[in-house]
Amino acid sequence: MESFINYLQSHNLSAHSIDSLVSSANPEAFKKGEFVLRQGEVCRHKVFVEKGLLRTFGLTTDGNEHILQFSPENTWTLDVESYDRQIPALYNISAIEKTDVLIWERNDFERLRSELPELQSLSQQLISRNIYNSRHRLLTALGETPEQKYENFVHTSGDLLSRLPLRMIASFLGISLKTLTRIRKAQLHRQSK
Incomplete structure (x- = not known):
């Protein structure tokens, strides 16, 4: 405790x-x-x-x-x-x-x-923080591209990346696993340059 x-x-x-x-x-x-x-x-x-x-x-x-x-x-x-x-x-x-x-x-x-x-x-x-986070998440889900959703997740919850299977991250972001894999591959490609 x-x-x-x-x-x-x-x-x-x-x-x-x-x-x-x-x-x-x-x-x-x-x-x-x-x-x-x-x-x-x-x-x-x-x-x-x-x-x-x-x-x-x-x-x-x-x-x-x-x-x-x-x-x-x-x-x-x-x-x-x-x-x-x-x-x-x-x-x-x-x-x-x-x-x-x-x-x-x-x-x-x-x-x-x-x-x-x-x-x-x-x-x-x-309660106030949860309301704020829920509203922000809803706005993100409705208005951002898959790439922006992933970047936002990395920024706010990057410490969870190594603990979560990709399928769960995709489910949380509301995108397909295939799309998330493509985004991550493109990101790794950019970082290796």
């Missing part, structure tokens, strides 16, 4: 708030490919990634996967609509690699949020 404590300290939470959050957290480990949440289940947990990498994705009726988000170390994840409204999730969350997480039951986390103004403030910051 050391990385989680460091994370909370970096957000200036008091020792009391940190102790409350840590004492109510349930550590869990997920193997590569294991699901944290399956589409159709109700999301009843907040999840913090201590070590590893998760992906949030949906499946179309024809079986195509569309990745909405990657959640590496020191990030939170959940299906927000399912969590807030307690309805079946539209998305899956699964481990891309062995992943250690901390999990809070919904009732416990909401109680902590009401008792700890610092946690309420951190939650609001995270």
Whole structure:
């Protein structure tokens, strides 16, 4: 839990708030490919990634996967609509690699949020950041070329490149694997000159 404590300290939470959050957290480990949440289940947990990498994705009726988000170390994840409204999730969350997480039951986390103004403030910051990131991602998806999408991904998430299969990067960017391979090959060609 050391990385989680460091994370909370970096957000200036008091020792009391940190102790409350840590004492109510349930550590869990997920193997590569294991699901944290399956589409159709109700999301009843907040999840913090201590070590590893998760992906949030949906499946179309024809079986195509569309990745909405990657959640590496020191990030939170959940299906927000399912969590807030307690309805079946539209998305899956699964481990891309062995992943250690901390999990809070919904009732416990909401109680902590009401008792700890610092946690309420951190939650609001995270919600605002997620809204900004989602809007930026939507604008990128609608208005940028595949090359620009890839460059933006390299700029914002370059540390994930070596941890992700190309097919997942392509799915996240909304482009075909063939297009991504072409872009990367052209980029390598330019760099070798």
